[in-house]
Amino acid sequence: MSFKFNNHYADLGSAFYTALDPTPLPNPEKVIFNDDEIKNSGLDVFNKNELISFFSGNAYPEGAHPLAMKYTGHQFGYYNPDLGDGRGLLMGQFDYNGSLYDLHLKGAGRTPYSRMGDGRAVLRSSIREFLASEALHHLGIPTTRALGITTSDEPVRRESIERATMLMRLSDSHIRFGSFEYLYYTDQHDELEKLCEYTIKHHFRECINDNKPIDSFALSAANKTAQLIAKWQAFGFAHGVLNTDNMSITGHTFDYGPYGFMEQYDPYYICNHSDDHGRYAFNKQPAIGYWNLQALIQALSPLINKETQLEALETYQETFLKSYHNLMSAKIGLPNLNVDDKNLYQDLLDYIEGYKIDYTCFFRDLSHYKMGDGAGSIDNLKPNAREFEPWFKQYDGHLSNSGVLESARHQQMQQINPKYILRNYLAQIAIQNAEQGDYEELHTLYEILKKPYAEQEEHQSYAKESPDWGKNLQISCSS
Numbered sequence: 001m002s003f004k005f006n007n008h009y010a011d012l013g014s015a016f017y018t019a020l021d022p023t024p025l026p027n028p029e030k031v032i033f034n035d036d037e038i039k040n041s042g043l044d045v046f047n048k049n050e051l052i053s054f055f056s057g058n059a060y061p062e063g064a065h066p067l068a069m070k071y072t073g074h075q076f077g078y079y080n081p082d083l084g085d086g087r088g089l090l091m092g093q094f095d096y097n098g099s100l101y102d103l104h105l106k107g108a109g110r111t112p113y114s115r116m117g118d119g120r121a122v123l124r125s126s127i128r129e130f131l132a133s134e135a136l137h138h139l140g141i142p143t144t145r146a147l148g149i150t151t152s153d154e155p156v157r158r159e160s161i162e163r164a165t166m167l168m169r170l171s172d173s174h175i176r177f178g179s180f181e182y183l184y185y186t187d188q189h190d191e192l193e194k195l196c197e198y199t200i201k202h203h204f205r206e207c208i209n210d211n212k213p214i215d216s217f218a219l220s221a222a223n224k225t226a227q228l229i230a231k232w233q234a235f236g237f238a239h240g241v242l243n244t245d246n247m248s249i250t251g252h253t254f255d256y257g258p259y260g261f262m263e264q265y266d267p268y269y270i271c272n273h274s275d276d277h278g279r280y281a282f283n284k285q286p287a288i289g290y291w292n293l294q295a296l297i298q299a300l301s302p303l304i305n306k307e308t309q310l311e312a313l314e315t316y317q318e319t320f321l322k323s324y325h326n327l328m329s330a331k332i333g334l335p336n337l338n339v340d341d342k343n344l345y346q347d348l349l350d351y352i353e354g355y356k357i358d359y360t361c362f363f364r365d366l367s368h369y370k371m372g373d374g375a376g377s378i379d380n381l382k383p384n385a386r387e388f389e390p391w392f393k394q395y396d397g398h399l400s401n402s403g404v405l406e407s408a409r410h411q412q413m414q415q416i417n418p419k420y421i422l423r424n425y426l427a428q429i430a431i432q433n434a435e436q437g438d439y440e441e442l443h444t445l446y447e448i449l450k451k452p453y454a455e456q457e458e459h460q461s462y463a464k465e466s467p468d469w470g471k472n473l474q475i476s477c478s479s
Helices: 035-040 048-055 123-139 177-185 189-203 213-235 282-300 306-331 343-354 359-366 379-402 406-413 424-435 440-449 457-463
Strands: 017-019 029-033 067-075 078-084 088-096 099-106 145-157 161-171
Touching: 029 048, 029 123, 029 440, 035 145, 048 145, 048 161, 067 177, 067 282, 078 177, 099 189, 123 145, 123 161, 123 424, 123 440, 177 189, 177 282, 189 213, 189 282, 213 282, 213 306, 282 306, 306 343, 306 406, 343 379, 359 379, 424 440, 440 457
Parallel strands: none
Antiparallel strands: 017 067, 029 145, 067 078, 067 088, 088 099, 099 161, 145 161
């Protein structure tokens, strides 16, 4: 197996990781591969059997440098010093489209950071991450990517006996907010500066030539984080466990667990049944992003001045509000909507919350709305059309003043309002079939999610509202 690696993270030294090999899966089999991204990243130099071997930890290319990264972080608001890659390994890094990228194998076995765990992933959690990361990517939301899943006959115990499984993940970086917290709270400030310099060199190149590159980096990280969370809010995505060790420094959706796409609009939606107090509820994600950024800025405080610390927090707030406003304005077909008119979409959200309207279905239907047709022309508003008419009269006035051709508006709206999202019940059906050895539904769902904005006439049932049993399911953190 031959592949060119550039393992720069390994050069940082032993304070940052523990080097060790993956624990191979016995009798591995392919579940699903992301053939497009395997080709794009150059991994198609390997044949199917070589990829199965690599993605199951049974062999890896010469030049790889498997290691478990050390970090800490705040979990549900409390600092935990005993964190790190407990079930995954950074297998190696390589140049990809002019940037440095990571190959990370999840479920690779015990590490010094496993905290009594077995270091394995299971089939259901691996399928959920594969589908979610690819779904978000094709929606246009920054995310890690999934390259492939392998499984085995090795038993692991969770709530029941399940199959040990691995997922190969591709990301621009696996550095987390918690990576900086680890070095700050252990008083390794020289290493903290070293990590900042590494991160800037490889992932924040726009900051290199700034007079104060680390200050510039802090501001850029705040900006990227705000833009990411604005997209989550606009698309109705709830992450579920926004601990600082689950926050990517490069502003990508990271470490999928009990996530969920909101269905009936509910700003208080909690997708994680372990989140008893709703800390990570959908409507709290912007504030949690700010809280987590405060933790990051505190970790960087030995290296950046007080003014920059305050500016980073202000940047986050300003960027989030602007990004969210622009996205929501585009979703209703008024991309040039004045900030002073934001009540137009905020009032709309109040309406659809009150009548428990499906968020994704509603905005997709609105993408076909013809000015003057009124609320009754939207399928899932027909039972309550009279109550929505005042809003649609306002909306018609804004549309009339916009001067945008109706056909152009429809086209633009259908490029930001998806028809297909990853509903938890769809993922659950694919998982149940896969656990019986049938991967056909998994592959079908994956292909549908690759084209979320297309009509896909042959797959209309996947765009419908969830059945009653599948609405707003809560998922556990167990994997």
